[in-house]
Amino acid sequence: EPEVTQTPSHQVTQMGQEVILRCVPISNHLYFYWYRQILGQKVEFLVSFYNNEISEKSEIFDDQFSVERPDGSNFTLKIRSTKLEDSAMYFCASSGDGFDPQFFGPGTRLTVL
Amino acid sequence: GNSVTQMEGPVTLSEEAFLTINCTYTATGYPSLFWYVQYPGEGLQLLLKATKADDKGSNKGFEATYRKETTSFHLEKGSVQVSDSAVYFCALESGGSNYKLTFGKGTLLTVNP
Numbered sequence: 001e002p003e004v005t006q007t008p009s010h011q012v013t014q015m016g017q018e019v020i021l022r023c024v025p026i027s028n029h030l031y032f033y034w035y036r037q038i039l040g041q042k043v044e045f046l047v048s049f050y051n052n053e054i055s056e057k058s059e060i061f062d063d064q065f066s067v068e069r070p071d072g073s074n075f076t077l078k079i080r081s082t083k084l085e086d087s088a089m090y091f092c093a094s095s096g097d098g099f100d101p102q103f104f105g106p107g108t109r110l111t112v113l
Numbered sequence: 114g115n116s117v118t119q120m121e122g123p124v125t126l127s128e129e130a131f132l133t134i135n136c137t138y139t140a141t142g143y144p145s146l147f148w149y150v151q152y153p154g155e156g157l158q159l160l161l162k163a164t165k166a167d168d169k170g171s172n173k174g175f176e177a178t179y180r181k182e183t184t185s186f187h188l189e190k191g192s193v194q195v196s197d198s199a200v201y202f203c204a205l206e207s208g209g210s211n212y213k214l215t216f217g218k219g220t221l222l223t224v225n226p
Contacts, residue, residue, distance in 0.1 A: 004156065031212060043157075043202060043216035056213060091157060095212065101147065102214060104157035 002026045004105035006092050012111045013082055021077045021108045023092030032075045033093040033102060034067065036060070043091065049075065082112045115140045119203045119217035126193055126224050134188040134220045136177075136203035144205040146170075146179050146186040147214070151200045160188075160201070193224045 005024045013019050025032050034046040047057045049067055057065075066078045075094075079086055089109050093102040120135040138144065148160040148170070161170030166181035175190045186203060203217040 006156075033213065035214070035216075042218045043204075043214075045213040045215065048213055058213075093157075093214075099212075101159045101162060102212075103159070104149070106154070106156040 002103075004092055004094055004103050006090075006105035006108050008108060009106065010109045010111070012113065015084055015112055016081050019079050019082055019110065021079075021090050021092075021110070023075045023077070023105055024073050025075055025092065025094030026096075026103055027073070029094035029096050029103075031055075031095045031097065031102075032067075032069070033095075034077045035091045035093065035104075036088040037091070037107075038085075038088045046077075079110075082110075084112050086110060087112045115144070115205060115207050115215040117203050117205055117215055117217035119201075120220055121218065123221040123223060126222070128195055128224055128226050129192045130224075132188070132190040132193045132197075132222065134201055134203075134222070136186045136188065136217060138184050138186065138203075138205050140184075140205055140207045140215075142207050144207040146177070147204045147206070148175070148177055148186070148188050149202040149204060149216075151202065151219075153199070157202065193222070195224050195226050198222055198224045 007022045032049040037043045047061045048055045064080045089107045091107045092105040095102045116139045145164045147162045149157040150160045161172040163170040163179035169178045177188045200219045202219045204214045
């Protein structure tokens with residue numbers, strides 16, 4: 001069964017460093033998303049991406065964040081200068097079209113020291 | 114704005130007990146409603162969904178009915194198993210929002226043999 005994959009499963013970084021979280025969505029999907037969950041809090045929407053551009057972003061998704069689909073398979077989330085409060089589990093999701101359910105990856109746990 | 118409130122956990126049950134996890138929502142328009150489940154070490158998996166009022170979603174013995182009058186989507190299962198131990202997330206997707214999901218905080222269910 002096709003699935004969304006994410007790498008790495010756990011990333012530890014120093015405050016101020018750049019990180020890139022990687023996702024491989026399901027191959028024929030067209031809509032891509034990033035969500036995050038700070039420990040003990042809700043899963044929060046960060047950004048949606050369709051047709052090679054951002055279709056919506058939340059208030060969390062400030063200038064420190066960017067997304068890219070550099071080739072036909074990967075979808076990346078970059079945090080330019082990490083802060084302590086960026087420590088969270090980051091989930092990638094994809095869907096075939098907007099009305100299909102979203103399929104989620106296993107998440108990347110980001111720890112900022 | 115949209116929001117989801119679900120019963121806080123953790124919930125601990127014995128095998129074969131009846132499960133209810135409450136979920137209520139606030140949304141503009143006519144949202145679609147979902148339950149996602151996260152097993153230990155895995156990503157979020159769609160458990161069931163309902164797209165309009167009075168629809169009942171069901172899967173793996175779990176059921177939830179979309180109640181517009183009470184703005185609720187409670188998850189139920191008649192007889193839980195140890196393998197149902199997981200975190201359960203209620204979520205909504207409100208039309209016109211670029212399909213982003215708004216999640217509840219999650220409820221940890223532990224089923225003991």
